[in-house]
Amino acid sequence: DVKVTQSSRYLVKRTGEKVFLECVQDMDHENMFWYRQDPGLGLRLIYFSYDVKMKEKGDIPEGYSVSREKKERFSLILESASTNQTSMYLCAGQTGGNQPQHFGDGTRLSIL
Amino acid sequence: AQRVTQPEKLLSVFKGAPVELKCNYSYSGSPELFWYVQYSRQRLQLLLRHISRESIKGFTADLNKGETSFHLKKPFAQEEDSAMYYCALSVGAQKLVFGQGTRLTINP
Secondary structure (H helix, E strand, O other): OOOEEEOOOEEEEOOOOOEEEOEEEOOOOOEEEEEEEEOOOEEEEEEEEOOOOOOEEOOOOOOEEEEEEEOOEEEEEEOOOOHHHOEEEEEEEEOOOOOOOEEOOOEEEEEO | OOEEEOOOOEEEEEOOOOEEEOOEEEOOOOOEEEEEEEOOOOOOEEEEEHHHOOOEOOEEEOOEOOOOEOOEEEOOOOHHHOEEEEEEEEEOOOEEEEOOOEEEEEEO
8 A cells, every 4th residue: 555654743843943844655656745734725735746856836835845855755844934834734645647646644733 | 727616614414314515626627536535533535536437435426517516425424424525626747726625524
């Protein structure tokens, strides 16, 4: 079965900190995605990557960056965390275009 | 612009009753649609996709291009169907656009 693993289930950080959320997949997925999930807003795409060292902005990239140095790892970076970035963050992998995405368990991030 | 709308944030039905979760989309291309489900304390997972035309856990969804809809239906709801449901539209080769989600509660 496909496995997408997010390093932390819960994370608490302070305003202004640089925060790293890590995601690893073991199914040789070409494409990887970072979303945030908020009540009433559904899932919103932050960034995605279709290859190593390649990245594309999603719908809400402001305040975030990403890194994909190896195919299996896709990191989301909050450059200077703010309270409005408190949310559930979901990572997903996808084998190829138009295929279903496979999600990790999510990281619930609180910025105090 | 691509958009997915799920008009009901909350839906509550009794066990054994039919259930329909609504999904409407806006997309100029040929749509490819999915339903994802998230049970309590579990990860978001694919429930079904329209090109498969299959029934999963008793759920079906038919793409209606005329009404730009992809409603999810089940004739007899079960308590284990209680979950958060998201409709999603594939745009381009990789990206998904998600609706706001519907929280379905099945009452005993």
